Each structure stands twice: as C-alpha cells, then as structure tokens.
Amino acid sequence: xxxxxxxxxxxxxxxxxxxxxxxxxxxxxVACAIDVNPDNAQRxxxxxxxxxxxxxxxxxxxxxxxxxxxxxxxxxxxxAIAAIEAGKHVLLxxxxxxxxEDAEAIxxxxxxxxxxxxxxxxxxxxxxxxxxHDMAGQGRLGGIVHCYxxxxxxxxxxxxxxxxxxxxxxxxxxxxxxxxxxxxxAVHYVHIFEWVTGGRVVSAAGLTRNLxxxxxxxxxxxxAVLQLDSGALITLDTAWCADGEELAIHGTAGxxxxxxxxxxxxxxxxxxxxxxxxxxxxxxxxxxxxxxxFGGPFGEEQTIEVFPPAFGDATNPLNQHRLFLEAAREGKPxxxxxxxxxxxxxxxxxxxxxxxxxxxxxxA
Numbered sequence: 421x422x423x424x425x426x427x428x429x430x431x432x433x434x435x436x437x438x439x440x441x442x443x444x445x446x447x448x449x450v451a452c453a454i455d456v457n458p459d460n461a462q463r464x465x466x467x468x469x470x471x472x473x474x475x476x477x478x479x480x481x482x483x484x485x486x487x488x489x490x491x492x493x494x495x496x497x498x499x500a501i502a503a504i505e506a507g508k509h510v511l512l513x514x515x516x517x518x519x520x521e522d523a524e525a526i527x528x529x530x531x532x533x534x535x536x537x538x539x540x541x542x543x544x545x546x547x548x549x550x551x552x553h554d555m556a557g558q559g560r561l562g563g564i565v566h567c568y569x570x571x572x573x574x575x576x577x578x579x580x581x582x583x584x585x586x587x588x589x590x591x592x593x594x595x596x597x598x599x600x601x602x603x604x605x606a607v608h609y610v611h612i613f614e615w616v617t618g619g620r621v622v623s624a625a626g627l628t629r630n631l632x633x634x635x636x637x638x639x640x641x642x643x644a645v646l647q648l649d650s651g652a653l654i655t656l657d658t659a660w661c662a663d664g665e666e667l668a669i670h671g672t673a674g675x676x677x678x679x680x681x682x683x684x685x686x687x688x689x690x691x692x693x694x695x696x697x698x699x700x701x702x703x704x705x706x707x708x709x710x711x712x713x714f715g716g717p718f719g720e721e722q723t724i725e726v727f728p729p730a731f732g733d734a735t736n737p738l739n740q741h742r743l744f745l746e747a748a749r750e751g752k753p754x755x756x757x758x759x760x761x762x763x764x765x766x767x768x769x770x771x772x773x774x775x776x777x778x779x780x781x782x783x784a
Contacts, residue, residue, distance in 0.1 A: 423449040424749050427479035429499065430490030430513070431455040431464035439467045440732030441741040442488075448745055452478045480506045486536075486748050488741075489513060492590040493598050497522035500537075504529040509536040509748035511741070515607045515768070516761040518598030523758075523765045530758045536747050538754020539761040543608050544740050546728045547696030548684065552669065552676060553616045555698070560690045562673025564617045567654045569609035569667050576601060576633040576640045576660020583635030592636040599772060600638025602628065605658040606771070607764045609667070610646070611756075616669065619648035620763075625780045626771035632661040644771045674719055681728050687721040697726045 424447055428439070431453050442450050453464035454473045465472035476499060479487045486509035489499050496517045503510045510530075516523035516539060530537035543549055555561060579589040590596040597603060614620055626644035633640040640661040646654040668677040674688035684698070692702035703720040729736045736742070743755045770781040 423447055424509075424745060425483055425485045426450045426745075427452050427454060427481075427484045427487045427508075428464060428468065428470070428490075429454045429476060429479050429487060430492075432457060432460040433490070434513075434731075435490035436464070437731040438741055439464055441734045441739060441745075443468055444732075444734040445742060445745060447749060451484060454478055476502075479503060480508070485509060486511070486745070492596050493518035493603075494522075494590070494593075494596040497525055500526050501529045504533050504535070504537060507533075507535060509744075511538055511540055511744045511754070512758065512761075513540050514761060514764075515598070515603055516758060516765055518596060518603075520762075520765050520769045523762045527758045527762045536744070536752065536754050537758055538744055538747070539756045539758055540740055540744070541608065541611055541756050541761075542731065542740065543612050544756065545731065545736060545738055547738060548678065548698065548726050548728070549612060549616070550738065551693075551695035551698040554695060555674075555676070555688070555693060556616050556669065556671075557618070558690075560674055560688045560693060561669060561671030561676065562689070564619070564648075564650070564652050564669065564671045566652060566670045567609075567613045567617065567668070568670075569606075569613070569655075570657040570664060571605045571609065572601075572657070572659035572662045572664050574661060574663050576636055579660075580633035580635035580640075589635075592638070594637040597638055599768070600628070600630070600633075600636060600642070601640055601658045601660040602626075602642035602644070602656075602771060603638075603768050606642070606644065606656050607761070607768060609654075609656055610764045610767050611760065612667075613654050613669075614648075614763075617648060617650070617652065619650045619652060621646045621654070621767045621783050622649050623647045623780050623782050624767060624770040624774050626774045628772070628775040636660070639775075642771070642775070644774075646767065646771075675721075678726070682725055683723060684726040685721055685723045688719040690719070699724060 450468040450470040455461040461472040487503040583592045628639035628642040644656045677685045693700045774781045
C-alpha cells in the first residue's frame with residue numbers, strides 16, 4: 421500500500437487530542453512532527469513514530485504529500501500558502517486566519533491548486549450534527565425561525581494570568597489571534613447553522629467586552645445576532661470567562677436543544693426520526709388547552725443522552741481528519757472548503773465592526 425506522507429505542524433493544545441488518527445490510519449505515515457517547542461514536537465513524534473522538528477521548512481521537503489497546520493492564526497497564511505505552492509495537500513485548523521485579507525489570500529492560493537486543500541471543523545465529527553442537518557432538510561422542524569448557540573469556557577482566565585506573569589500566549593494577542601473568544605469559538609456555530617439550515621448570514625450586530633481577562637488584548641465575552649437570508653435569526657454567545665455549551669434550533673413545527681455535550685431534547689410534529697444519534701419516537705399529544713388558537717396535536721418532547729465521539733477516534737466514519745486524508749489520497753475535494761471558512765471570517769469581521777460602531781453590518 422502506498423502511504424500518504426504527512427507533516428504534522430503545531431503539536432500542542434488541541435492538536436494533541438487528534439494525534440491518534442494519524443497514528444492509527446494504515447494508509448498514513450507521519451514523516452515529521454513540527455513545533456517551535458521542542459518538547460511538544462518530541463511528544464508528538466513519539467506518539468506518531470516520526471521525526472521531531474522545530475523548523476517549518478521540513479514540511480515543504482520533497483516526499484511530503486500533506487501538511488496538517490495547527491499553529492496560531494497569524495501563521496496560517498504564510499504556512500498554508502507556502503505548502504500549497506509547494507504542491508502539498510493542506511488541512512488548516514479553523515479559523516482560516518487572524519485577518520480576513522489573509523484568509524482570502526489562502527483561498528486564492530487554494531483555488532489555483534490541484535491538490536486537496538481544506539479546513540478542519542471539529543463539529544462535523546459529530547453524528548448528531550448530521551442528524552440535525554437531515555431533520556431540518558426534511559422539514560421536520562417546519563420553517564426555521566431561530567438558532568441559538570452558547571460556547572463558553574474559562575481558558576481565557578488561565579491565559580490572562582499567564583500573560584500577567586510574563587508568559588507569552590498567542591491567544592492574548594490581537595495580532596496573532598485576530599480578536600478574542602468570538603473569532604476562536606463562534607466560527608463553529610456560524611458554519612454549522614448555515615449548513616444545517618441551508619441559509620446564509622447576510623447581516624450582523626454584536627457586542628464585545630473584556631470583563632475578567634486583563635492579560636488578554638481581545639474580548640473574553642461576545643454576543644452576536646445574525647440574520648439569515650431567509651429572515652431567520654441566529655444568536656451566538658461566547659466567553660472565555662464562564663463555561664457551558666448549548667445548541668438550539670426552533671422552527672414552526674419543532675425544536676431541538678443540546679446541552680453541555682450530553683443532553684439532547686427533541687420535539688417535532690412530523691413523526692418519528694431515527695438517525696445516527698437521534699432516536700425520536702414522534703409521539704403526538706393534544707394541546708393542553710382545547711380551543712386555544714394554536715390548537716391541534718404537537719410533538720412530545722423527548723430527552724436522550726448523546727455524547728460526541730473522541731477527537732482521535734480514527735474508526736469514526738465522520739472524523740474530519742480521516743475524511744480529509746481519504747480525500748487527499750483519492751484526489752478529491754476537502755470535506756470543508758477554505759472558501760466556506762472565508763465566509764465564516766466575513767461574518768466574524770462584521771460582528772467585530774458592529775461591536776466597534778454600534779451599527780448592524782451587512783456581510784459581503
């Protein structure tokens with residue numbers, strides 16, 4: 421079997437959680453694990469049976485087929501463009517870049533390439549997200565009215581303390597990150613909600629604050645309201661100074677709520693649904709007040725436990741690293757395109773402009 425030779429770039433942080441995919445796929449050989457921190461590089465190299473490197477030039481060497489980039493946002497443009505122009509397949513961690521113009525430059529380079537170039541969006545690993553896409557697409561929620569997501573963790577407080585103690589953290593730098601919690605967290609749900617609903621964000625309003633992370637230059641709290649081209653609204657709340665996660669989709673005939681990566685509640689007027697993760701019996705109950713204006717039967721709410729798969733599970737057929745590597749091997753397009761990630765960046769930029777100006781901003 422001819423193996424895909426991979427350079428794995430950026431070995432700390434979240435990247436450490438999905439090293440196992442590259443170790444366990446039999447058609448992949450990691451030639452080098454690259455990180456400016458020698459200890460990070462060596463730990464990854466040991467896991468992957470690869471060489472540890474600290475110089476990005478190793479990723480561009482002859483014999484490397486694919487480059488996996490997990491570095492700080494500000495490095496994405498120079499590293500991704502160099503790899504694309506060297507004829508490599510490239511998988512880039514979200515967001516595409518720290519700045520919209522850099523993201524657009526990566527997209528132009530990707531458009532010129534005949535190789536597989538894509539964006540890693542971890543939420544597509546989850547069978548549940550694909551069930552939500554199917555339920556919405558089949559009209560089981562009726563017309564989509566509102567989507568809500570809260571994605572919060574307290575990591576910013578830790579990074580802030582480190583910065584105040586003189587330890588550099590790239591997430592604390594506007595130049596390196598491009599913002600704060602919103603650019604890092606909200607892109608997940610901008611992308612998911614557009615994909616699930618089939619809509620496109622056309623305008624944005626928002627507020628940002630730094631309340632508890634004085635060591636960070638960007639915001640630790642952000643709230644945005646986005647309008648889809650259908651007229652439906654999306655509300656996104658992100659924070660680096662509180663915790664909790666929630667997703668909710670409300671339609672004219674049903675609703676879905678998923679809390680803290682565990683509890684899923686579903687109600688739909690359109691009968692049973694059995695998907696990859698969702699098991700809904702579709703029981704109907706009568707309106708509690710006969711004669712009320714809304715009247716008629718409606719779907720009973722049911723709650724079940726749904727846990728996301730592990731990031732490093734190479735046996736998960738939806739694992740985005742696996743799917744990218746399979747696409748690269750077969751010369752097919754990436755599961756998530758760079759251009760779609762550029763649109764996410766345009767939404768993020770619009771929210772930041774809205775927060776600065778106090779106006780609703782159109783998304784190009």
